[in-house]
Amino acid sequence: MSRVSQTHPQxxxxxxxxxxxxxxxxSLPRPVLQAEIDAFxxxxxxxxxxPLNSAEDRQDFEAALGRLARANKTLGAYGPRLIVRGAA
Known part of the structure; x- marks a missing residue:
């Protein structure tokens, strides 16, 4: 779990x-806590x-984006404010 509060970007x-x-x-259900850990x-x-230097890096990058999306789907279902951003 993140040890820094990030409730507002400013x-x-x-x-x-x-x-x-x-x-x-x-206080969080275990699947939600695991999804948060996975997302970070x-x-x-x-x-x-x-930067993406090779085709393998691009494949790994796309795979990581997919896993992040899957974790965010779990987090978003529990609470939309839990979605992890910062991958762009």
Missing amino acids: LVPVPIPDAVATLIGL GEVREIRRLR
């Missing part, structure tokens, strides 16, 4: 204590693959 991110992050994680991992992977 606000300065505020660190969330570990205990509070744990309580938030415990895919965003890191997408950013790592930029």
Whole structure:
């Protein structure tokens, strides 16, 4: 789970204590929490693959986008504000 609150793009991110992050994680259903973890991992992977230097990088990039979309579908079904952005 992200340890920084990102509720509004113009606000300065505020660190969330570990205990509070744990309580938030415990309040979410396990599939939603796993989808959030997966989504943030895919965003890191997408950013790592930029720039696309080879055909393999492009394939990996497209696969990561697909996995991010699948995780976001789960997150969006639970709450539209949970969707992870930042892959573009």
